[in-house]
Amino acid sequence: MSRTLPPGWYPDPDAPQEERWWDGTAWTDHRRAPEVPGPPRPAAGGASGRAKGIALTLSGIVLVAALVSGALALARGDGDDVVADTAPTLATPSPSEPAPSPSRLVDELDGISLPLPAGWAPAKxxxxxxxxxxxxxxxxxxxxxxxxxxERLPETLAKKDIPQAADTSYDDVRDHRVLRSGRVRVAGCSGYLVRWRVRTAEGPGGYVQSLAFSPAGGHGAPDTVVVRFAFDAGPDGPPLADMDRIxxxxxxxDR
Incomplete structure (x- = not known):
């Protein structure tokens, strides 16, 4: 139900015996006497029937005025003039509980899934x-x-990718230090990783890692997945241990 009354003549909230023009947003200064209803039908009791008709008409005017006043109070958001024990009680909807954060990231394009440690989220x-x-x-x-x-074995790919990882992740790389390099077991198969500490001309630099492995075994030369990591150094950067967790x-x- 809309809280906005359409423009028209309504009983004046301040003087229910008169009608006042409502322009759709506020009362105007235009007032008029209520339209006189047609002659009442003859009823038993004569004057008593007419008195009842007049009483019912006045009661209707008062009732409509009360409804208009209530609707306007709702439209203004003004609840101070409403008597507490007659005002409707509106139930406050409880906030919906946030959806639980995912614990893994599914990478369908490369056929793998990765864990999402605390503080990590899928890219937007x-x-x-x-x-x-x-x-x-x-x-x-x-x-x-x-x-x-x-020719694209995991070791070859990881060693080839690590300088590109450093250059694309950080500007003006001055030097690096190898923190780790060697074979590693990934997704149930043999892989290879290289991890550098990168120093830049400005700022704290960061850590980069290139990890290469072939998730599908079998004969021939399977496709190789390369996972590249870039962690900013400094107190606000993610913990380096997250590289090992991921x-x-x-x-x-398929597992």
Whole structure:
């Protein structure tokens, strides 16, 4: 039901025996006497019947005035003039409970799923650089699939990708230090990772890691998935331990 009355003549809330023009948003100064109803039908009792008719007419005017006043009070949001024991009680809707945060990210394009540690969330927008998840403070994780080839072994791909990861993640890289390099078990198969501490001309720099593995076994040269990590250094950056948590928690979608 709408709270806004349409323009028209209504009983004046201040003088119910008169009608006042409502322009749809506020009362105007235009008033008039109520329209005189037609002659009442003859009724038994003569004057008594006419008296009843007049009483009913006045009662109707008072009732309509009360309804108009109540509607206007609702339209103004003015509840101070409404008697407390006659005002309707509106139930306040309880806030809906937030949906639980997902614990894993499903990457259907690359055929894997990754864990979402505390503070991490799926990327809001799909971008060309394959960003799949982010964390407050400067954490990014990227994934891509490299077509299978005998020359594209996980170790070769990880070592080739790590300088690109540093250059694309941070501006004006001055030097780096290798923190970790070697084989690792990922998604039930053998993989390889390289992790650098990157120092930049300005700012705290960060940590980058390139992880390569082939989630599908079998004969021939399977496709290889490359997962690139970039964590800003400094007190606000994500914990470096999250690289290990995400790496250990990668799973192929068929498991």
């Amino acid at each position: 927008y799909v971008t060309r650089d394959n960003l799949v998840m982010t964390a407050d403070g400067g954490g990014r994780v990227f994934t891509r699939t490299v077509p299978g080839s005998p 790496t250990r928690g990668i799973r192929p979608l």
